[in-house]
Amino acid sequence: MSKDELKDISLKLGRRNFLKLASIGAGIGATSMFASTNNVREATKEEIKNPFPGSKKVKTICSICSAGCGVVAEVQNGVWVRQDVAQDHPISEGSHCCKGIDQIDLVKSKQRVKHPLKKVDGKWQRISWKQAIEEISEKMLKLRAENGPDVAMFLGSAKFNLQQAFYFRKFAAMWGTNNIDHVARI
Numbered sequence: 635m636s637k638d639e640l641k642d643i644s645l646k647l648g649r650r651n652f653l654k655l656a657s658i659g660a661g662i663g664a665t666s667m668f669a670s671t672n673n674v675r676e677a678t679k680e681e682i683k684n685p686f687p688g689s690k691k692v693k694t695i696c697s698i699c700s701a702g703c704g705v706v707a708e709v710q711n712g713v714w715v716r717q718d719v720a721q722d723h724p725i726s727e728g729s730h731c732c733k734g735i736d737q738i739d740l741v742k743s744k745q746r747v748k749h750p751l752k753k754v755d756g757k758w759q760r761i762s763w764k765q766a767i768e769e770i771s772e773k774m775l776k777l778r779a780e781n782g783p784d785v786a787m788f789l790g791s792a793k794f795n796l797q798q799a800f801y802f803r804k805f806a807a808m809w810g811t812n813n814i815d816h817v818a819r820i
């Protein structure tokens with residue numbers, strides 16, 4: 635299909651519906667790819683019936699940016715086990731961007747960093763919070779002593795809530811610089 639034909643379809647459907655269809659298409663493509671490598675199997679009857687017995691669905695919002703798209707978090711015995719989009723959310727209307735679609739992975743990912751790590755001789759080593767804070771603050775203070783407070787630029791996170799943003803701003807002021815901005819600006 636040509637670019638012009640795609641544009642025409644996109645205009646007729648509207649951006650949100652077009653993106654939904656595009657993601658379904660990508661999903662089908664990915665599913666076919668996995669199926670061809672035997673990495674997927676059919677769900678068992680029990681799994682289809684209810685893979686998480688006794689779970690509750692909790693309406694919440696994606697915390698990654700200030701759009702605040704709706705998320706339905708399925709929770710079983712206090713553990714977040716599955717994520718779905720909130721179809722009736724007034725802002726996101728049943729869709730997410732690629733960051734929010736897998737918010738659950740921020741919690742459950744095996745790659746999630748849960749403690750400070752330091753690279754020593756090319757290998758990551760676990761260190762204590764005390765050691766991490768002391769080493770980082772020593773280096774920061776040395777840089778400031780040698781170059782002045784404007785040596786640093788503070789970039790706030792789109793994940794900050796109001797209180798975190800407040801403390802972050804205070805921290806930059808205490809450090810002595812106005813070099814502070816939001817990460818989205820870069």
Ligand code: SF4
Nearest residue numbers: 696699702703731734
């Ligand atoms: S799903 Fe994407 S756009 Fe929506 S709040 Fe999360 S990061 Fe922001």
